[in-house]
Amino acid sequence: MTTVFIAGSISISRLHKKVQERIGKIVSSNLDVVVGDADGADTSIQKCLHDYQAEKVTVYCTGDLPRNNVADWPIHNVYSKAKAGSRAYFTAKDLEMARKSDYGLMIWDCKSTGTLSNVIELLREKKKSVVFVNKSSDFVKVSDKAGLDHLLTFMSANARAKAEEKLNLSSMIAGIAQEQLSLDSAGNERSSAGEEATLSFVAEMGEPLGSQYAELWQEIAQLHITWLEYVELYGTKKSRVDLLNDVAPHFFRMVQDRLQEAVMLHIARLTDPSHSLGNKAKSNLTLQNLSALIGDPNLKVEVERLCRAASKAVEFARDWRNRHIAHRDLQLAIGKNATPLPAIELKQVNEVLASFEAILNTISLHYSKTESRFGLGSRHGGAVELIYVLDDGLRAQKARQQRLIAGNSSHDDLEARDL
Incomplete structure (x- = not known):
């Protein structure tokens, strides 16, 4: 069943007639609704849902009890480690609603960073929003970066500056652009946005x-x-690793090894020489090419320096590539007097990725006065969603086993499955 995330700015206490009608259509379509518990728009939305006698509503709150729940609907508690009462504390429930919903209906006063953050989070999750802009008394659809850019035109310069300060808005927008410019899910063709970016570069x-x-x-x-994705699975929480081990330890160990090797190979490849050793006719796509293509002498020198630093930083990955991935070192394989492969540390890989980012941004700042911010979040349909699905599966399996033991099993519990 489709779930709609409805939210709005805390400054909005009365809903426009167009918003009320849209909420009425959602209720009459028998859609599930998730809504927050804050004062302002959240409470007004709850009252509107109650007026339409909505039943399929879940109120999300951070902590044990909601601040507002006008119809005593079911509650979904979200627990945050952030300081109680802080922005991060209450944002936890919004992130959860964005993850659980299929699309959003937002009511925006053209300055609220909380509502804007919800729109961006939904966009990161590859989910659309319809935003009612109070200033224009009309709806704006946000399904991609172009839609987000249009929405931001309704902000004043002062509101934009405050959003930059609170949200680091430019970096969030760059993250959306990064997602759209990346290879498509098949990995074979570049998206149309990617083609446009190439022409722009x-x-x-x-x-x-x-x-x-x-x-x-x-x-x-x-x-x-x-x-x-690797870090989300294996480098964020011990509880996640424990979950993977509970589900399929051998399989997820294979996934871990292959992801590690893929990252090591990719890092080494990006800093390879411009030409393959022993075959000068074979040119490589590598960061080492860039300085020779730059005309400005000062920029050329700086990019050469950054490339030397990056090449030194990736030595551990090159060792993995040379002795384990591309080739299988005999002494290492049989364990005779071989130097062990270096440990793959999160900090070390992050520093390498930062060095690559510095090279690209030094060039783009010179030519276009822009920067890219990579690594701003995980992808929709990626590791984090897998973790939650696995956890849901284990919980369901445990409940099924308890029903079987108690003799309260259902037909579905006993039905043979052929997946």
Whole structure:
């Protein structure tokens, strides 16, 4: 069943007639609704839902009890480690609602960073929002970065500056752009947004720098995504690792090893020499190419320096590539007097990725006065969603076993499955 996340700015205490009608259509369509418990728009939305006799409503709150629940609907408690009463404390429930819903209906006063953050979070989750803009008394659809850019035009300069201060808005927008510019889910073709970005880089930097920069941007964006998924599974919480071990320890160990190897290989490849050893005719796509394509002498020197630093930082990954992934070192394999492979540490990989980002941003700042911020969040349909699905499955399995033991099993409990 489709779930709608309805929220709005705390400054809005009365809902426009258009918003009330839209909520009425949601209720009459028998859709599930998730709503917060704050004063202002949340309470007004709850009252409107109650007026339409909505039943399929869940009120989300951070902590044990909601601040507002006008119809005593079911409650979904979200617990946050942030300081009680802080913005981060209450944002926890909004993030959960964005994850659980299918699309959003937002009521915005053109300055609230909380409502704007909800729109961006839904966009990160590849979910659409319809935003009622109080200033224009009309709806704006936000399904991609272009829609978000249009929404932001309703903000005053002062409101935009405050959003930048509170949310680091430019970085959040860059993260949305990164998602859209990355390779498609099949990994075979570039998205239309990616094609447009390549043309933009070429127009700003000229050829051949623009084309190679665009391809390297794509490579580094994909590398960040792979690494983020690895960290979400294996480098964030011990409880997640325990969950994977409870479900399928051998399989998820294979996944861990393959992801590690993929990241090591990708890192090493991006800092390879411009030409393959022993075959000067074979050119490689590598960060080492960039300085030779730059005309400005000062920029060339700085990029050369950054590339040398990056090459030194990736030595551990190159060792993995040379002795374990691309080749299988004999002495290492049989364990005779071989130097062990270096440990793969989260901090070390993060520093390497930061060095790659610094190279790209040094160039883009020179030519277009823009920067990219990679690694701002996990992908929709990625590791975090898998973790929650696995946890739901284990909980359901435990409940099923308890019903079987107690003799209260249902037909579904006994039904043979052929997945």
